[in-house]
Amino acid sequence: MEIRTTRFGPVEFRPEDVILFEEGLLGLAECREWVLLADVQNDAVAWMQSLDQPEVALAVVSPRRFVPAFQMRVASRELQPLELDGTASAQVLVIVSKTDRLVTLNLKAPLVINLSRRIGRQVITNGELPVQYEITGTPAPTKKIA
Amino acid sequence: MLVLSRQRDESIIIGDHIVVTIVDIRGDKVRLGIDAPTEIPVHRREVYEAIQRENLRAAHLDTSDTRELGAAPARSKPSAG
Numbered sequence: 001m002e003i004r005t006t007r008f009g010p011v012e013f014r015p016e017d018v019i020l021f022e023e024g025l026l027g028l029a030e031c032r033e034w035v036l037l038a039d040v041q042n043d044a045v046a047w048m049q050s051l052d053q054p055e056v057a058l059a060v061v062s063p064r065r066f067v068p069a070f071q072m073r074v075a076s077r078e079l080q081p082l083e084l085d086g087t088a089s090a091q092v093l094v095i096v097s098k099t100d101r102l103v104t105l106n107l108k109a110p111l112v113i114n115l116s117r118r119i120g121r122q123v124i125t126n127g128e129l130p131v132q133y134e135i136t137g138t139p140a141p142t143k144k145i146a
Numbered sequence: 147m148l149v150l151s152r153q154r155d156e157s158i159i160i161g162d163h164i165v166v167t168i169v170d171i172r173g174d175k176v177r178l179g180i181d182a183p184t185e186i187p188v189h190r191r192e193v194y195e196a197i198q199r200e201n202l203r204a205a206h207l208d209t210s211d212t213r214e215l216g217a218a219p220a221r222s223k224p225s226a227g
Contacts, residue, residue: 007208007209022185023185023187025201026187026194026197026198026201027197027198027199027201027202028201028202028205039216043216044215044216045212045215045216047209056205057205057207058201058204058205058207059204059207059211059212059215061215066215077184078184078187080184081184081185095200095201095204096204096207096211096212096215097200097203097204097207098203098207098211103211103212103214103215106197106200106201106204108193108196108197109197109200109201122197122201124187124189124193124194124197131196131197131200132200135215
């Protein structure tokens with residue numbers, strides 16, 4: 001299957017690559033089907049490409065890469081629709097954005113993906129994590145992401 | 147907006163599956179208990195709206211914007227994982 005994206009041109013994918021966000025994302029409720037595009041030359045950033053709206057894509061990173069002390073505290077009801085059984089099958093990604101000057105990460109509302117079931121959800125974490133965590137400097141040395 | 151008056155421990159029901167209960171009233175602060183299916187997100191409004199705005203801002207990023215996080219994507223393919 002193929003989608004003609006605005007950033008990456010035509011992108012080929014298999015049905016099993018699709019990740020379903022049943023509720024979409026906040027403010028993007030109609031964007032329910034996504035594929036995660038890896039950059040073969042840079043494993044720091046990946047792109048969530050919407051299959052519903054080709055112009056919509058979100059840069060995502062593994063939060064611990066840039067925020068080593070990152071810990072996600074989230075109500076169990078937020079995770080329940082993902083049917084996770086143990087954290088091993090979950091992938092946590094945070095969305096990259098930009099203010100006027102700096103790249104920022106949304107630590108308040110990460111994306112949690114059940115890799116084996118290919119379903120995801122944007123969850124809102126408890127506590128005072130920032131929606132715009134400013135990134136300065138370079139990421140930690142490469143660690144393989146689960 | 148539908149406006150209803152409730153006292154402590156009283157509830158309202160929205161549709162068939164959402165129940166909002168006044169758990170406590172103290173001064174100008176009200177504690178609400180919400181029973182809803184877990185598929186339905188329930189959050190403080192200002193937090194929800196802040197995240198909506200941030201998602202929409204992030205959706206405008208291009209590959210050049212993430213260059214400083216590492217090399218910009220030169221080829222893109224679906225992630226195996």
